Amino acid sequence: MNKKMLPIKTFKPLLFLLFTLALFACSSNNDSNQEDSEEITTTKEKLVGDWKLISSTIDNKNVSPSEFKCLKNSTATFNQDGTYELTFLKLGSGSANLCSQTNTQSGTYTVIGLNRVTFFNFNSEIKLMDDTLQITSKIINGDQEQDQVDTFIRNDNTELEESTEEESDNVETEVGDDNEEDNTFDGTQVIQQILGSWKIDSDQDCLQKNTIEFKPQNVFEFIQHKKSFNRRDLLDYNVSVSYPLPESIKATVTKGNDMVVFDTSAECQFTKTSTLEYTVKDEKTIVLKNISGLKMLLEDNQTIKLIYTFIDSDSNEQVREFIYKKQ
Known part of the structure; x- marks a missing residue:
């Protein structure tokens, strides 16, 4: 008995359907492989x-x-x-x-x-x-x-970038090596003039809150304020917080001679109080023990000029001057 063959008119559409399904399967597989490859590339780049x-x-x-x-x-x-x-x-x-x-x-x-x-x-x-x-x-x-x-x-x-806000107004007070020269000047009279609290002469937001105070036994207190802080500031003072930075942060840290308060709810979110030791070099000049690049000049009985010399991120020497008035 002879087997019946499919009519040519029926066979051609069937062949076309199988061919289309095969192409679709290959295309879907290629698309999937391409998507996987792109995800792998993206992840590795990251x-x-x-x-x-x-x-x-x-x-x-x-x-x-x-x-x-x-x-x-x-x-x-x-x-x-x-x-x-x-x-x-x-x-x-x-x-x-x-x-x-x-x-x-x-x-x-x-x-x-x-x-x-x-x-x-x-x-x-x-x-x-x-x-x-x-x-x-x-x-x-x-x-x-x-x-x-x-x-x-x-x-x-x-988040690791250095803060540019108020960067030029932030005075570093990290204590270094004891490299002070012997001082033979009798600064008793000058000390009597400078004892007490002095306030910076500025109208800039938090900067205007900055104060210095000369206390007995050559103790010097320097209080600085900044409007805000960033991740770099927190890392500098060994504060561990989640990523990204939470909306509310409160922390008090003591590092060496500095006590720093971070408080996102405060008007000035960053406050640093440095307790140091000062020396009167001559009738006009006061320096801080083991603090390089920072000196104060007594302009008159009511005015002190604080001069801060530092090296910027481009290795250039920069000088900042601040005027303090006696309170």
Whole structure:
């Protein structure tokens, strides 16, 4: 018995349908592969580069400023060839109080999708979340196991930029090495003239609140105010906060001779009180012990000129002068 063949008129549409389905399947697969490839490329571009630690919590609580002092210098580097290196800095043992304990971890990584990365040779959990890199580690505190979450952002993140607002009015008072020359001038008479509080002669917002005070036993108090602060200011004083910066921040930190208050609800959100030691060099000149680039000239019984010399970010020497009037 002869088998019946499909009519040519029926066979051609069927063949066309099968061919169309095959093309659609190939096209869908290509589109999917292209989309996956674009997501992988986007994620790798976001990941490759240098990262800086900006926040650290233990069981959802920010670490103390003393711990964060070293942790904030931790870094992460991801290379184009699929390798990475993490370096954590911690306070070492002993009385030197240095960030001498270093834990370096390196290995390889693979990007498998949008913000999805697998890591090798690393026991902690690593997540790429929006603009942050989060590393969760298990730590042992006594007989308790705790979760430490370290958050990194890219080195070129705008939150790490130096503040330009009131930058020229901010006087640094970090104590350096003891390089003062021997002083034989008897400044008793000058001290009697300068004892007391002096206020800056300015009408600029928070700057006008700045004061200096000469106290007995050569104690000098310098109070500075700024309208606002940024991430860089917080890192300078070892304050760990989440990313992005929360709307409300209140913190008081003591660092060396400085006590800094951060308060987003205040009119002047940044206040720094520096307690230092002054020396009268001659009948007109007062300097601060171990503070380079800062001196004061007694213009008359009611006027002091504060002269601040510093090197800017372009390695150029800059000089700022401020007038203070006795209160």
